[in-house]
Amino acid sequence: MNAISVQNIQKAFGGNMALKDVSFEIPKGEIFGFLGPSGSGKTTLLKILTAQLEATDGHAAVMEMPSRMMQKTAQKRRFGILTDNSGLYERLSIEENLDVFRRLYDLPKSSIDQVLHFVNLNADRKKRVSVLSKGMRQRVTLACAIIHEPELLFLDEPTSALDPVNTAHIHKGLRYLNERGTTIFLTTHDMTEAESLCERVAILHKGEIRAIGAPDELKKVHRDGTLTVELTSGEKERLSMNEDSATAIAGWMSRGQIDRMYTNELSLGDIFIKLTGSELV
Amino acid sequence: MNVSLKRIQAIFIKDYKEFSRNYAVSIMILFPIAFALLYRSEAGDQAAIYAFIMNFSLAMLTSFVQACLIAEEKERNTLRSLMMTPASMLDVLIGKSALVFLISAAVLAFTTYLFGYETSNVMLLAAALGISILLYTAIGTICGLYSKTLLEASLSVFPVLIIFTAGPFALAFEEQYPFLEVLRYLPSSQLSELLVAMEVGAAAGELARPLVIISVWAVVLTIISFILYKKRLMDQ
Numbered sequence: 001m002n003a004i005s006v007q008n009i010q011k012a013f014g015g016n017m018a019l020k021d022v023s024f025e026i027p028k029g030e031i032f033g034f035l036g037p038s039g040s041g042k043t044t045l046l047k048i049l050t051a052q053l054e055a056t057d058g059h060a061a062v063m064e065m066p067s068r069m070m071q072k073t074a075q076k077r078r079f080g081i082l083t084d085n086s087g088l089y090e091r092l093s094i095e096e097n098l099d100v101f102r103r104l105y106d107l108p109k110s111s112i113d114q115v116l117h118f119v120n121l122n123a124d125r126k127k128r129v130s131v132l133s134k135g136m137r138q139r140v141t142l143a144c145a146i147i148h149e150p151e152l153l154f155l156d157e158p159t160s161a162l163d164p165v166n167t168a169h170i171h172k173g174l175r176y177l178n179e180r181g182t183t184i185f186l187t188t189h190d191m192t193e194a195e196s197l198c199e200r201v202a203i204l205h206k207g208e209i210r211a212i213g214a215p216d217e218l219k220k221v222h223r224d225g226t227l228t229v230e231l232t233s234g235e236k237e238r239l240s241m242n243e244d245s246a247t248a249i250a251g252w253m254s255r256g257q258i259d260r261m262y263t264n265e266l267s268l269g270d271i272f273i274k275l276t277g278s279e280l281v
Numbered sequence: 282m283n284v285s286l287k288r289i290q291a292i293f294i295k296d297y298k299e300f301s302r303n304y305a306v307s308i309m310i311l312f313p314i315a316f317a318l319l320y321r322s323e324a325g326d327q328a329a330i331y332a333f334i335m336n337f338s339l340a341m342l343t344s345f346v347q348a349c350l351i352a353e354e355k356e357r358n359t360l361r362s363l364m365m366t367p368a369s370m371l372d373v374l375i376g377k378s379a380l381v382f383l384i385s386a387a388v389l390a391f392t393t394y395l396f397g398y399e400t401s402n403v404m405l406l407a408a409a410l411g412i413s414i415l416l417y418t419a420i421g422t423i424c425g426l427y428s429k430t431l432l433e434a435s436l437s438v439f440p441v442l443i444i445f446t447a448g449p450f451a452l453a454f455e456e457q458y459p460f461l462e463v464l465r466y467l468p469s470s471q472l473s474e475l476l477v478a479m480e481v482g483a484a485a486g487e488l489a490r491p492l493v494i495i496s497v498w499a500v501v502l503t504i505i506s507f508i509l510y511k512k513r514l515m516d517q
Contacts, residue, residue, distance in 0.1 A: 050365065052515060071514065073283045073367045081365050087358030089295065091302040096295075103291030104366040144362065 002061070003028045003152050003183035004049060009058035011044055011207075018044045020207045022058070026185065026200075028151075031178050033198035034187040035272060041207040042187040043083065046154055049185070050081055063152060077105065080150035084157055086141045088129045094140050095125040098147060105148040115143045118173045120166070134161040142170065146177065153177065155186045159193060171197055191268040201268070205276040219265045222274060230259045238264070283369040292368065292376025296350060300380060306349045310388050313338035317395040328480045331398045332449065332473035335410065338392060339469075340442040343385040343417035344424065345435065350377060351425025352434030355513075364514050374510060378418045385414045402479055402488075409475055409492055412499050416468055419502035426509045445469040468498045 004026040011019040019041045026032045036042050047053035049062055051070035060067040062079070069075055089097050098112045116122045119139040124132075129140065138161045146153060158174075159167040174197060178184055188194055194201050195215045202212040211218055229237045229249060239245035252258050266274065300307055316334045323330055354360035354377075363373055389410055400406050420441055428434035448467040455461045464470055471491035478487050 052361075054515065071364075073369055076365065076367045085358045086362050087354075087360075088362075089299060089359055090357065091299050092295070096298060100291055100295045101366060103294070104288050104363075104368050106285075106287055106367075 001028050001064075002026060003030070003063060004032075004185060005061040006045075006049075007059045009045070009048060009060055010056045011041070011048065011053070012056045018207050019048075019055075022204075022207070022209055024202055024209065024212055026183060028183050029178070029181060030200065031174070031184040031186065031198050033194040033201040034185070034204055035189065035191070035194055035201050035268070036187070036204035037189055040204045042204055043156055044207075045204075046081075046083065046156055046185070046187060050079070050154060077148065078150060079152040079154060080145035080148065081154040082142050082145040082156060082158055083154075084160070086145070088137060088140055088144070090130040091128065093126050093128050094121055094132070094143075097129060097140060098143055101144045101147050107148060111147055115147045118146070118176075119143045120169050135163060135166055138162055139166065139170070146182075149177070149180070150182060152183045152185065155184060157188055157190075158186065159188075159190065167193070191272075195268055203272055203275055205272075210275040211271065215268055218268065218271055222271045223263060223265045226264045227261060228264055229261045231257050232259045233257065284371045284375070285367075285369075288366075288368045288372040289376040289379065292363070292373060293379045296377060296380040299353075300346070300350070300384075303353075306346055309342050309346055310384060312341050313388050313392040314395060317392040321396050326477075327398065328476040329449075329473060331393075331396060332469075332476045333446070334392060334396060335389065335413070336449070336469040336472060337442070337446045338389060339385070339413055339417040340420075340438065340445050342388060343381055343414055344421035344441055345438045346384070347378065347381045347418050347421025348424035348428070348434040348438050349431060350381065351422055352428045352431045355425065355428070356430050360513070370507065370510055370514070374422065374507065378415075378422065381418050381421065382414055385418075386411070389414070400476075400479055401482070405479065405488060405492070406476075409472060409495060412492070412495050413468060413472055416495065416499035416502050419499065419506045422506040423502065423509060426506065426513055449473040466494060468495045471495050 002025045006025070007023050009019055009022045010017065022041075022045065034042050034045070044053065048055050048060055049067050049070070051068050054068070062070055063075070065075060070079065089100065092100070094116070095112060098115060102109065102111055113122070116125055119142055121136065121139055121143065124136065129137065132140065138158070142158060159170055162170065171193070174184060186198065198215065200212065200214050201218070203210045213221070225241055226238050227241060227245075229239060229252065231237065231252060237248070239248065249258070249261070313334065316337060320330050320334060351360070354363065368376070421438070424437040424441070425434050428437050445467060446469060448464040449470045451461055451464050452470060471494045475488065475491035478491070
């Protein structure tokens, strides 16, 4: 069963195509990463999936309903969203901000304690949002998005403003949410985040999906077919995977000269550059 | 249409907390009171002076505060966050208008008391002011939804303030400039006419006409604010 199903989605702004024939499916319970630089169409797609924007052509279904139905009250209870422009009430405290969402989702008061623990902000709950750091604000915004434990969570660059400690805390929390059944649709340009969190990723460039699959699969597909042998003498040998290399390796091995040996896999960032010819920024 | 009292209450409580801590906006409740104190001992046509204070207060308090509350939500992107929650269009619009409605009603009642305005038909006066508050709230919502920033919203209310407050006075030049007759249909002019008609003990038909015109304004502007809200729900 799919949480998200996108078929041949196109979106044009005037004469510019922001999304070109984008298709993919995300099964329920998966953490799926959408990778791409700013302006690649990630946020446009996210807005189409949450009914904030109409597609020019194609079909998108979210939790087996057409995405345009996502503005219905019953559907809105099923998903949570954090985008780079999700706002907070500056004059209210963290707790008061969460209380607004708790009431809107008709949740018990204990949900505030749970979500504050989740984002590691329990000690700061009485602080006004206006005095918070960017990282703390981001955690409060995330807390507002997940207070109702949604079936599907849309996250647009969720850790972009966070330090490594808080990023690790949020990642741990997202895995926990995922283990409890939440499907996560994540857009990011952070390759480490994508590799550590996502079961599958799609690489989006100029509105087109250039590659889709598990990070390990993509690395396998795009590896350069060589391996490096580091010898005890300190030399490094880069070898093609053929019979001659096998003979050479067997020789070094019999003489105990191999220190370590590894295949030369590209990182996700390298794969992105290879596929798109541009850096991830 | 999905309406939930709990969600309306959530938005109302949130707006109350924000309003009470936002002194730049909450100070507006003092304007009608100051005007009542300023004009209470003024000699002349009490109904006309009272109508001016009410019209000014409706624009300066009701429309201005509502425009600021909506525009601030837009500027800080909290309106979009609110739209993404289970709150329906009616929940948000009723919730966001309820605070301004209650504050306006309380302040206008206190202003009426301070000014010392007395009428034989309190129910009719309350109905006219109640409908006027609704319509000026809708104007504030429209100004807030059209504006991109809080500053833009606060400036966009001024044409409303000038036209609606000065409209009834401009009618004094109607004979010289016949096109000014159109100002007679402004809700502010109708409120003035209604108050004068009440004072002279006009017939029911004469009293009903201004009330109907004010109601038509309220309905039309409320519908426009709903349509605009729906448009703001989607990006272009």
